[in-house]
Amino acid sequence: MTDQPYLQLRNVKKEFGAFTALSHINLEIAKGEFVCFLGPSGCGKTTLLRIIAGLETPTSGSIFQAGNDITRRPPAERDYGIVFQSYALFPNLSVADNVAYGLVNRRVERGAIKNRVTELLKLVGLPGSDAKYPSQLSGGQQQRIALARALATSPGLLLLDEPLSALDALERVRLRQEIRALQQKLGVTTIMVTHDQEEALSLADRIVVMNHGFIEQVGSAMDIYREPASPFVADFVGKVNVLPGSLNGQQLSVGTFSIALPRVPARDSSTQSVKVYLRPEDVLARPVGGGAASFAADDPHVFDAVIEKIEFLGSFCHVRVNTPAFAPHKLTVYLSLNFLTEQSLVVDSPLRLKLLPERLRLF
Amino acid sequence: MIDAVLNSSTSLTVRQKTHWSDRIAHLSLALVALALMVFLAFPLGAILMQSLLGKAGEFAGFSNFITYAQTPALLTSLWNSVWVSIVVTVITLPLAFGFAYAITRSCMSHKSLFRGISLIPLLAPSLLSAISLIYWFGNQGVLKAAMQSVGIAQIYGAPGIVVAECFSVFPHALMILITGLSLADARLYEAAAAMGTTASRKFFTITVPGAKYGLLSAGLVTFTLVMTDFGIPKVIGGNFNVLATDVFKLVIGQQDFAKGSVVALLLLLPAVLTFAVDHYVSKKQTAMLTARAVPHRPVPSRGYDMAMTAFCTVISLLMLAMLGMAIFASFASFWPYNLTPSLRHYVLGMVDGEVGEGFVNSLKMASGTALFGTVLVFFSAYLLEKTKGAGWLRAPVRMLAMLPMAVPGLVLGLGYIFFFNALSNPLNWLYHTTALLTLCTIVHFYTTGHLTAVTALKALDGEFEAVSASLKVPWYKTFWRVTLPICTPALVDIARYFFINAMTTISAVVFLYSPETKVASIAILNLDEAGEIGAAAAMAVMIAGISAVATGVFMLLARLVDRRTQAWRGTR
Numbered sequence: 001m002t003d004q005p006y007l008q009l010r011n012v013k014k015e016f017g018a019f020t021a022l023s024h025i026n027l028e029i030a031k032g033e034f035v036c037f038l039g040p041s042g043c044g045k046t047t048l049l050r051i052i053a054g055l056e057t058p059t060s061g062s063i064f065q066a067g068n069d070i071t072r073r074p075p076a077e078r079d080y081g082i083v084f085q086s087y088a089l090f091p092n093l094s095v096a097d098n099v100a101y102g103l104v105n106r107r108v109e110r111g112a113i114k115n116r117v118t119e120l121l122k123l124v125g126l127p128g129s130d131a132k133y134p135s136q137l138s139g140g141q142q143q144r145i146a147l148a149r150a151l152a153t154s155p156g157l158l159l160l161d162e163p164l165s166a167l168d169a170l171e172r173v174r175l176r177q178e179i180r181a182l183q184q185k186l187g188v189t190t191i192m193v194t195h196d197q198e199e200a201l202s203l204a205d206r207i208v209v210m211n212h213g214f215i216e217q218v219g220s221a222m223d224i225y226r227e228p229a230s231p232f233v234a235d236f237v238g239k240v241n242v243l244p245g246s247l248n249g250q251q252l253s254v255g256t257f258s259i260a261l262p263r264v265p266a267r268d269s270s271t272q273s274v275k276v277y278l279r280p281e282d283v284l285a286r287p288v289g290g291g292a293a294s295f296a297a298d299d300p301h302v303f304d305a306v307i308e309k310i311e312f313l314g315s316f317c318h319v320r321v322n323t324p325a326f327a328p329h330k331l332t333v334y335l336s337l338n339f340l341t342e343q344s345l346v347v348d349s350p351l352r353l354k355l356l357p358e359r360l361r362l363f
Numbered sequence: 364m365i366d367a368v369l370n371s372s373t374s375l376t377v378r379q380k381t382h383w384s385d386r387i388a389h390l391s392l393a394l395v396a397l398a399l400m401v402f403l404a405f406p407l408g409a410i411l412m413q414s415l416l417g418k419a420g421e422f423a424g425f426s427n428f429i430t431y432a433q434t435p436a437l438l439t440s441l442w443n444s445v446w447v448s449i450v451v452t453v454i455t456l457p458l459a460f461g462f463a464y465a466i467t468r469s470c471m472s473h474k475s476l477f478r479g480i481s482l483i484p485l486l487a488p489s490l491l492s493a494i495s496l497i498y499w500f501g502n503q504g505v506l507k508a509a510m511q512s513v514g515i516a517q518i519y520g521a522p523g524i525v526v527a528e529c530f531s532v533f534p535h536a537l538m539i540l541i542t543g544l545s546l547a548d549a550r551l552y553e554a555a556a557a558m559g560t561t562a563s564r565k566f567f568t569i570t571v572p573g574a575k576y577g578l579l580s581a582g583l584v585t586f587t588l589v590m591t592d593f594g595i596p597k598v599i600g601g602n603f604n605v606l607a608t609d610v611f612k613l614v615i616g617q618q619d620f621a622k623g624s625v626v627a628l629l630l631l632l633p634a635v636l637t638f639a640v641d642h643y644v645s646k647k648q649t650a651m652l653t654a655r656a657v658p659h660r661p662v663p664s665r666g667y668d669m670a671m672t673a674f675c676t677v678i679s680l681l682m683l684a685m686l687g688m689a690i691f692a693s694f695a696s697f698w699p700y701n702l703t704p705s706l707r708h709y710v711l712g713m714v715d716g717e718v719g720e721g722f723v724n725s726l727k728m729a730s731g732t733a734l735f736g737t738v739l740v741f742f743s744a745y746l747l748e749k750t751k752g753a754g755w756l757r758a759p760v761r762m763l764a765m766l767p768m769a770v771p772g773l774v775l776g777l778g779y780i781f782f783f784n785a786l787s788n789p790l791n792w793l794y795h796t797t798a799l800l801t802l803c804t805i806v807h808f809y810t811t812g813h814l815t816a817v818t819a820l821k822a823l824d825g826e827f828e829a830v831s832a833s834l835k836v837p838w839y840k841t842f843w844r845v846t847l848p849i850c851t852p853a854l855v856d857i858a859r860y861f862f863i864n865a866m867t868t869i870s871a872v873v874f875l876y877s878p879e880t881k882v883a884s885i886a887i888l889n890l891d892e893a894g895e896i897g898a899a900a901a902m903a904v905m906i907a908g909i910s911a912v913a914t915g916v917f918m919l920l921a922r923l924v925d926r927r928t929q930a931w932r933g934t935r
Contacts, residue, residue, distance in 0.1 A: 057379040074382035075832035082833045088826035090845045102834030133931035
């Protein structure tokens with residue numbers, strides 16, 4: 001990573017009348033990074049992308065790209081390629097003309113254009129489709145052409161506005177992997193807007209989680225998932241059980257259950273109520289009385305539970321359990337299908353569960 | 364502290380620099396705004412001004428309106444206009460609804476033939492049906508005796524106006540109702556059928572409520588068209604005065620501009636009301652049909668389809684009788700005594716009546732309207748819909764583009780006299796020129812073209828311009844390479860609409876021509892005034908013929924354009 005960030009947003013704010021779409025956005029993106037803007041619809045992620053593209057003007061704040069202040073530059077004077085959810089391919093132009101659209105205007109020599117188009121179509125895995133029209137291609141193929149068109153002029157920044165949302169599930173995963181491979185090969189700094197957490201987790205070097213016009217957290221996929229900075233992030237990315245508890249020093253109590261936490265943020269010593277965030281997979285399960293495989297009897301992290309409901313989802317199941325210690329709150333845990341079958345666990349089967357205290361998040 | 368610093372810095376709003384290509388767009392939009400101001404807003408303003416001025420040009424307040432209200436003859440015209448328009452609406456609406464119902468909700472055969480015949484009145488000036496009625500029921504009409512036996516003394520006056528108007532407004536009402544009735548969700552009918560609902564109950568609980576906005580809109584349009592039509596009452600009105608003929612008499616006959624402008628404002632009233640209601644209704648209508656609606660498909664039912672066919676046949680025969688009589692009479696040597704076919708009336712009209720020159724003028728004007736009107740309308744719609752910036756210009760331009768819908772031709776024409784004939788106007792030299800006739804016609808029919816263009820543009824991906832900008836291609840190149848080729852079918856549509864209407868229009872241009880720039884439709888009016896009704900019929904038939912040929916040419920053009928520019932469409 002170089003000292004100077006490639007793209008820098010300083011105090012960007014956007015208001016639509018009385019509505020504040022973005023407030024005090026500060027963000028730095030390094031050259032060659034793949035960053036995802038993740039958040040629910042209406043969180044301002046697309047607005048932020050459009051501000052970077054110059055398609056919207058921020059109410060205040062400034063944007064620097066490669067050391068230049070681009071805040072007031074119109075789109076045509078910025079350096080980026082963009083891909084939209086709707087593909088926005090020119091339907092009356094052939095695939096080759098679409099890809100060459102930005103090159104023709106730069107007075108590139110005709111032979112050079114042709115070579116570049118061939119090279120790009122090969123790059124996106126659609127060699128030989130030059131003469132076709134967009135309507136002859138599938139959605140995924142059209143989006144590949146849109147990607148080739150955006151990359152044709154070798155922009156310093158690639159902006160992707162929910163590029164996969166219009167595609168079917170299989171195509172989405174395939175193109176997702178291709179985009180990542182392509183981005184790493186070309187080393188182009190890329191920002192992608194998505195509301196799909198799986199997409200963001202699997203693609204991005206860093207994820208920017210947004211909500212109500214604020215950045216909630218910026219971090220790697222693992223950071224975001226394991227160390228959510230706010231209840232919103234914990235809730236939005238992945239599933240989570242929320243339990244009310246109280247904290248006294250290092251001692252955490254939930255219902256009648258009480259454990260000592262290995263690390264506690266510095267708080268005052270008096271008892272205070274907290275919300276405990278526990279991911280469904282952060283619980284280990286053993287059958288009751290399973291001999292050598294069972295948990296140590298005196299382990300304070302272990303508690304009893306009874307299966308109330310099993311939701312079958314293929315290789316693993318969402319299992320809702322009743323825990324007397326946490327009553328009246330119930331817990332959802334993920335258990336593998338193999339485990340349930342081997343232990344012949346069904347509804348009403350008893351079960352022993354163990355918390356992983358280092359995985360708990362308190363807010 | 365930090366917050367305070369941040370807040371003070373945020374009070375400066377960021378403004379993006381305007382790219383030079385966007386400046387071109389803003390300048391173009393400003394020019395469009397200027398053109399619409401000069402050729403629409405100012406003439407209308409001139410009428411308003413005129414209505415408040417006295418004979419000598421002094422400010423007279425509302426005295427013109429008061430004098431008007433105290434003139435019994437003029438009030439009679441107002442009442443005549445209103446009741447005739449109501450009667451025509453009451454007759455036309457159910458007939459057009461039946462016809463539209465047959466076309467959209469039955470399985471009768473020859474639908475496109477029926478539909479084609481029903482559109483005949485659009486091809487000729489409205490007065491064609493009046494001329495034809497004179498041949499059927501006039502003093503020497505073939506069915507005069509039959510008419511008198513049912514108690515109508517003569518066709519001249521209210522009866523003639525009502526019947527002729529019914530014919531000429533029929534296609535307008537029909538098109539609106541067809542649109543209204545085709546927006547039906549089959550699921551509603553299936554649900555009703557599943558509950559064992561009777562056909563008549565389905566009709567009154569699903570069909571009629573679904574079409575109510577269409578009915579309202581068609582009713583208002585019919586009323587306004589009749590109220591503001593000039594040709595028919597002029598030809599067959601006799602001594603029966605209506606507002607439209609009053610305006611003409613007051614302004615051209617008596618040069619009483621003050622009273623003329625008061626009457627023009629009265630004509631503007633129902634049109635503005637129609638426009639307002641229609642605008643409100645069209646918003647409701649779009650909300651009614653969701654993207655998930657399943658289009659209703661009629662199922663064959665022998666007796667019902669036969670009845671519908673019979674109904675449409677009767678209407679179509681009446682339409683054909685109207686056109687047929689005009690054609691027949693135009694070829695008759697000397698009606699009603701010598702009916703052997705001859706070209707006497709055509710020669711008389713073309714050569715002696717100098718309508719030949721009128722046709723040349725008409726063709727010039729229609730071509731000019733089609734060409735320049737289409738270019739102006741489409742380019743303006745593009746600037747409005749697809750470019751950004753200059754926000755303060757957009758709302759006024761949008762409003763001015765919609766305004767012509769609410770302005771009757773007579774009113775617009777009158778505004779043009781007041782505005783362009785004023786000696787102090789630097790554009791005074793335009794008065795009486797074909798150029799001004801063309802401009803007036805473009806403005807008169809602007810809104811329909813504008814709406815067609817906007818619909819076509821809205822169907823395009825909204826991000827084309829953003830993509831172009833990111834590729835550093837200026838908007839006008841994308842307009843030329845992408846937008847224009849994709850929209851050519853809409854362009855041909857707009858051009859055809861302009862052409863046909865320019866060929867047949869009377870109301871707006873009747874105030875603006877000079878002997879040198881007289882167009883054919885006006886020449887027909889003059890022939891009729893001179894008592895040469897045979898020649899008038901012949902020329903009206905010729906206009907219908909030219910319009911029909913032009914329609915054919917435009918359809919061919921559309922097909923050609925389709926093949927050349929729409930190759931990408933059907934290739935999936």
